[in-house]
Amino acid sequence: MAVLFRNWITTLLLTIITAIITLLYITARSLGLGLVFFGLSVAGPAVSLLTMIALIASKSSSSRYAGKFYVLAIASLLSGFTIEYLRTIM
Incomplete structure (x- = not known):
């Protein structure tokens, strides 16, 4: 798989990110989550x-800082879920 996409890694990553963001958006809209989420x-x-x-x-x-932005993305995702959960139980 890695050999197949070695020249298309940016396109592959953009496709995966677009799918992730689209699925998060659709899920949030269907569950009626707030603006903070x-x-x-x-x-x-x-x-x-x-x-x-x-x-x-x-x-x-x-480019050595790219991994830190991945960690920031995960932290942002988890904080949104946590705040929405706390808003739900209170």
């Missing part, structure tokens, strides 16, 4: 993951 769990990972791809594609010395 959209801001943190949909927009946060979208911006973080797109920044990660931009850093990887630039092949500069700043």
